Amino acid sequence: MSSTIAVDGQSPGADSSRLTEPLESAVIRFCGDSGDGMQVVGGQMTNASAAFGNDISTFPDFPAEIRAPAGTLAGVSAFQLHFSSHDIYTPGDELDALVVMNPAALKTNLNDLKQGGILIVNEDEFDSSNLNKAGYAPGYNPLRDEALLSRYDVHLVPMTRLTRDAVEGLGLSPKEAARCKNFFALGLAYYLYDRDMSTTKEWIRQRYKKNVAYVEANIRALEGGYNYGYSTEKFLKRFQIPRAQLAPGKYRKITGNEATAWGLVAAAHRAGKRLFYSGYPITPASDILHQLSEMKRFGVRTFQAEDEIAAMTATCGAAFAGEIAVTGSSGPGIVLKGEAINLGVMTELPMVIVDVQRGGPSTGLPTKTEQADLLLAMFGRNSDSPVPIVAAASPSDCFAMAQEAVRIAVQFMTPCFLLTDGYIANGSEPWRIPRLHDLPPIVIKHPQGRTVGTNGSNGQTDNGTPPPFLPYQRDERLVRPWAIPGTPGLEHRIGGIEKRDGTGNIDYSPANHQHMTETRHKKIANIADTIPPQEVVGPKSGELLVISWGGTYGAVLAAVQQCLAAGKSVAHAHLRYLNPFPKNLGDIIRNYQKVLIPELNTGQLRLLIRSAFLVDAQGFNKVQGKPFLIREVVARIHQILEAH
Amino acid sequence: MTQQKQLPVLTPRDFESDQPVRWCPRCGDYSILAQVKKVLPTLGIPREKFVFVSGIGCSSRFPYYLNTYGFHGIHGRAPALATGIKVANPDLQVWVITGDGDALSIGGNHLLHVLRRNLDVKVILFNNQIYGLTKGQYSPTSPFGKKTYSTPMGSVDNPVSPLVFALGCEATFIARSVDIDIQHLTYVIERAAKHRGTAFVEVYQDCNVFNSGAFEYAQDRVKKIDNVVYLEHGKPLLFGKDKKKGIRLDRTTMKPEIVDVSKVAPDDLLFHDEKAEEPTLAFLLARMRYPEFPEPLGVLRAIEKPTYDEMVNAQITEAIEKFGPGDLEKLFNSGDTWTV
Ligand code: SF4
Numbered sequence: 001m002s003s004t005i006a007v008d009g010q011s012p013g014a015d016s017s018r019l020t021e022p023l024e025s026a027v028i029r030f031c032g033d034s035g036d037g038m039q040v041v042g043g044q045m046t047n048a049s050a051a052f053g054n055d056i057s058t059f060p061d062f063p064a065e066i067r068a069p070a071g072t073l074a075g076v077s078a079f080q081l082h083f084s085s086h087d088i089y090t091p092g093d094e095l096d097a098l099v100v101m102n103p104a105a106l107k108t109n110l111n112d113l114k115q116g117g118i119l120i121v122n123e124d125e126f127d128s129s130n131l132n133k134a135g136y137a138p139g140y141n142p143l144r145d146e147a148l149l150s151r152y153d154v155h156l157v158p159m160t161r162l163t164r165d166a167v168e169g170l171g172l173s174p175k176e177a178a179r180c181k182n183f184f185a186l187g188l189a190y191y192l193y194d195r196d197m198s199t200t201k202e203w204i205r206q207r208y209k210k211n212v213a214y215v216e217a218n219i220r221a222l223e224g225g226y227n228y229g230y231s232t233e234k235f236l237k238r239f240q241i242p243r244a245q246l247a248p249g250k251y252r253k254i255t256g257n258e259a260t261a262w263g264l265v266a267a268a269h270r271a272g273k274r275l276f277y278s279g280y281p282i283t284p285a286s287d288i289l290h291q292l293s294e295m296k297r298f299g300v301r302t303f304q305a306e307d308e309i310a311a312m313t314a315t316c317g318a319a320f321a322g323e324i325a326v327t328g329s330s331g332p333g334i335v336l337k338g339e340a341i342n343l344g345v346m347t348e349l350p351m352v353i354v355d356v357q358r359g360g361p362s363t364g365l366p367t368k369t370e371q372a373d374l375l376l377a378m379f380g381r382n383s384d385s386p387v388p389i390v391a392a393a394s395p396s397d398c399f400a401m402a403q404e405a406v407r408i409a410v411q412f413m414t415p416c417f418l419l420t421d422g423y424i425a426n427g428s429e430p431w432r433i434p435r436l437h438d439l440p441p442i443v444i445k446h447p448q449g450r451t452v453g454t455n456g457s458n459g460q461t462d463n464g465t466p467p468p469f470l471p472y473q474r475d476e477r478l479v480r481p482w483a484i485p486g487t488p489g490l491e492h493r494i495g496g497i498e499k500r501d502g503t504g505n506i507d508y509s510p511a512n513h514q515h516m517t518e519t520r521h522k523k524i525a526n527i528a529d530t531i532p533p534q535e536v537v538g539p540k541s542g543e544l545l546v547i548s549w550g551g552t553y554g555a556v557l558a559a560v561q562q563c564l565a566a567g568k569s570v571a572h573a574h575l576r577y578l579n580p581f582p583k584n585l586g587d588i589i590r591n592y593q594k595v596l597i598p599e600l601n602t603g604q605l606r607l608l609i610r611s612a613f614l615v616d617a618q619g620f621n622k623v624q625g626k627p628f629l630i631r632e633v634v635a636r637i638h639q640i641l642e643a644h
Numbered sequence: 645m646t647q648q649k650q651l652p653v654l655t656p657r658d659f660e661s662d663q664p665v666r667w668c669p670r671c672g673d674y675s676i677l678a679q680v681k682k683v684l685p686t687l688g689i690p691r692e693k694f695v696f697v698s699g700i701g702c703s704s705r706f707p708y709y710l711n712t713y714g715f716h717g718i719h720g721r722a723p724a725l726a727t728g729i730k731v732a733n734p735d736l737q738v739w740v741i742t743g744d745g746d747a748l749s750i751g752g753n754h755l756l757h758v759l760r761r762n763l764d765v766k767v768i769l770f771n772n773q774i775y776g777l778t779k780g781q782y783s784p785t786s787p788f789g790k791k792t793y794s795t796p797m798g799s800v801d802n803p804v805s806p807l808v809f810a811l812g813c814e815a816t817f818i819a820r821s822v823d824i825d826i827q828h829l830t831y832v833i834e835r836a837a838k839h840r841g842t843a844f845v846e847v848y849q850d851c852n853v854f855n856s857g858a859f860e861y862a863q864d865r866v867k868k869i870d871n872v873v874y875l876e877h878g879k880p881l882l883f884g885k886d887k888k889k890g891i892r893l894d895r896t897t898m899k900p901e902i903v904d905v906s907k908v909a910p911d912d913l914l915f916h917d918e919k920a921e922e923p924t925l926a927f928l929l930a931r932m933r934y935p936e937f938p939e940p941l942g943v944l945r946a947i948e949k950p951t952y953d954e955m956v957n958a959q960i961t962e963a964i965e966k967f968g969p970g971d972l973e974k975l976f977n978s979g980d981t982w983t984v
Contacts, residue, residue: 247984250982251981251984274732313718315728316725317729484733491712
């Protein structure tokens with residue numbers, strides 16, 4: 001089949017001149033133009049590494065423009081993969097290997113490659129036109145810059161030409177042939193890190209099953225890259241990263257958005273209900289809508305609304321009708337939903353609002369991550385409007401927290417926020433596949449219908465007819481009943497106007513509004529009785545407590561662990577429940593002399609922690625559309641510990 | 645169905661809630677409420693299956709006065725609320741009560757989309773050409789030049805016609821009636837209730853406090869004879885005293901004209917066809933405005949199309965039939981997995 005030597009992804013053990021160096025972990029990044037298929041090959045290497053049994057963490061980074069002009073800096077797309085034989089929490093601070101497909105990608109990514117790191121470059125694309133588009137000075141070619149190249153282990157490979165050669169004879173146009181070069185690059189990476197090509201070959205066969213020539217071409221390109229590494233003398237070393245010692249179980253790779261979608265369906269299933277999900281297309285939340293639209297046979301109803309407002313309002317309607325009602329968006333959409341979230345607050349109906357946060361304000365940085373919607377979730381509505389908030393810590397944690405959000409919503413008859421972010425939504429990691437019956441059950445009790453005679457429930461309780469149904473009669477946790485349309489005898493009206501407790505009838509009286517406002521707050525505060533106590537990594541008391549929330553979990557945990565290993569008196573508390581806070585959080589905070597709160601915003605959790613516990617918490621705030629690097633957090637911890 | 649036989653016989657009183665009705669004296673809303681209460685018990689639907697949804701405005705208090713399930717929503721969003729309810733449970737009969745400001749200003753977008761989707765809900769738009777609840781500002785249906793608190797020198801906004809808007813959205817059922825035209829209103833509401841798909845009804849409603857008499861030309865027993873034309877399917881458009889006037893289409897200008905019935909051949913008159921898929925003639929009628937023309941009352945359009953809620957749920961059934969009911973564990977374990 002292939003015109004070159006066939007190597008079925010097996011380690012060429014016969015070749016003893018080659019050195020295979022075992023490594024604990026490696027970080028590789030593929031970067032090129034957004035038309036170069038970098039996300040595809042990054043995803044493939046992730047799958048191959050996950051299937052092999054490494055722990056993985058990924059960071060796809062792509063431009064907001066669907067097709068920025070080819071070859072420009074704005075059009076660069078990158079995919080970073082960290083794969084390891086031990087537990088890892090982030091996609092890695094710096095790169096061990098960088099695969100570069102054009103000058104623009106080199107310019108924007110080279111800084112992240114460590115000294116002495118492997119740099120693989122498709123030299124065919126470094127012509128004067130592309131160099132110009134990347135903004136290099138006329139006459140300058142970085143590939144001829146000895147001073148620059150001497151810092152790295154550089155491999156210049158004519159990938160475009162070699163790919164064309166590999167696919168020759170298949171009847172592809174030169175353009176089509178060149179398009180396969182991403183798989184050539186992937187093949188080379190597979191050689192370098194001793195990966196098995198079979199999962200990728202199978203993927204190619206499925207992906208292009210309607211076009212035999214494409215299947216053959218991409219497989220030849222993949223093998224071509226692999227064989228190039230094998231047969232040329234350029235790569236004297238290759239690397240092996242053994243399997244990770246993960247907890248026993250069956251695993252798969254999962255992204256945050258997948259985990260959110262599946263978690264919502266699982267929660268509906270555990271509640272014995274159907275899921276209704278409405279959304280309006282928005283980056284980076286749309287994938288949840290896509291996932292759920294594919295899940296019709298699970299009874300999932302999706303509604304792509306005319307706008308964010310309608311998506312939220314329809315969610316209120318579906319909640320009233322008795323569904324597990326969920327909407328999802330990102331910051332710019334959440335702003336528009338505020339009006340109807342408040343309708344949910346006032347009518348005390350259960351629903352979940354997923355906010356996949358991105359850089360802002362306004363349209364901001366659509367494809368870049370940030371965690372700056374915490375205060376929006378907390379306060380972004382008119383008047384006193386308490387809404388519980390939970391946040392996922394990692395891609396796979398979205399599965400658990402989606403279920404928690406549903407649990408809180410239905411158990412407390414309230415809208416509930418689930419915060420994730422672009423980083424964990426698109427990032428992936430191994431996920432231990434759960435058994436369905438091990439997932440927490442969600443118990444829902446709707447009040448039973450009752451037969452009434454005609455003229456029965458008009459409030460006239462004479463001649464033995466039952467008293468009218470009270471839609472705002474609360475239980476000991478202050479939760480009202482969820483009576484759904486279609487239930488005989490429980491006809492009632494709800495709405496956004498202030499209402500009397502018990503009857504739910506319109507009531508504007510001063511004392512009633514005070515009572516209802518306080519009741520709404522107390523009800524949300526009562527949720528704290530049902531959430532797990534906050535846990536701490538590290539000593540139970542000491543010099544510094546680092547508090548984090550959301551997608552910064554991995555970087556902050558890894559940073560604290562490094563500092564602990566270096567003998568520092570530091571501990572880590574990662575919050576998944578942000579409103580209300582876990583009940584023991586105040587006691588924990590008081591056990592440390594200092595508190596540091598690293599966040600990808602200008603200090604939103606810090607504001608809440610300071611006001612809740614009157615503690616002089618310090619911040620570490622990064623707003624660059626990028627996640628924390630471990631070393632950045634480590635440096636800040638050292639700085640605080642050294643300051644007196 | 646046997647279940648239907650066991651239904652208690654309901655009366656309008658069964659649909660009365662215990663809440664005092666709080667519209668201004670002589671407000672047109674009272675009559676609309678009364679006619680709806682009259683129609684509901686005749687539909688053979690158990691009371692608990694009705695849901696009345698509304699937005700904000702005087703008309704939107706409507707659900708509180710009916711002893712059905714009710715949801716008083718937020719300004720302009722009632723169609724979106726109704727969509728969530730109806731898609732979740734197509735078994736319910738869902739009504740949307742709205743006004744001209746609610747439906748055509750702040751909620752214009754939602755009205756557009758509920759109409760084009762043909763969700764099976766009944767929409768009654770109380771058109772009083774004014775903002776009543778906020779005390780008298782001009783609305784999107786107020787005539788050009790209207791003087792109100794917010795337009796002391798007269799409004800410079802061109803009004804939108806609810807019927808023309810609905811036709812533009814290709815709504816499957818479009819009708820108009822007048823608040824105090826009791827029999828006609830009852831008829832139109834009944835027709836709307838029985839339509840499958842989005843039924844859109846505009847009701848001329850007198851706001852006695854802020855825009856009294858805006859529709860006098862169509863309400864007054866004597867004046868209306870010359871100012872409205874009642875639409876009847878398959879019949880010519882006739883109006884005026886003893887129905888001596890008719891509407892004819894000038895085939896060169898493609899405009900309607902008023903003719904003396906005795907002077908034209910009967911076949912020359914415009915005949916009403918509410919079932920016409922092609923909406924051009926309906927457009928022509930919807931654009932006939934007082935005082936140049938008599939305004940059409942009745943069912944302008946009633947065609948059949950699959951409903952949104954039905955199709956959404958049919959896809960669920962189809963997916964289950966084709967691929968079997970979803971199995972979460974199987975899904976979790978699909979694709980590339982590995983065991984540690
Ligand atoms: S303000 Fe006008 S529309 Fe509102 S209740 Fe009074 S009369 Fe009716």
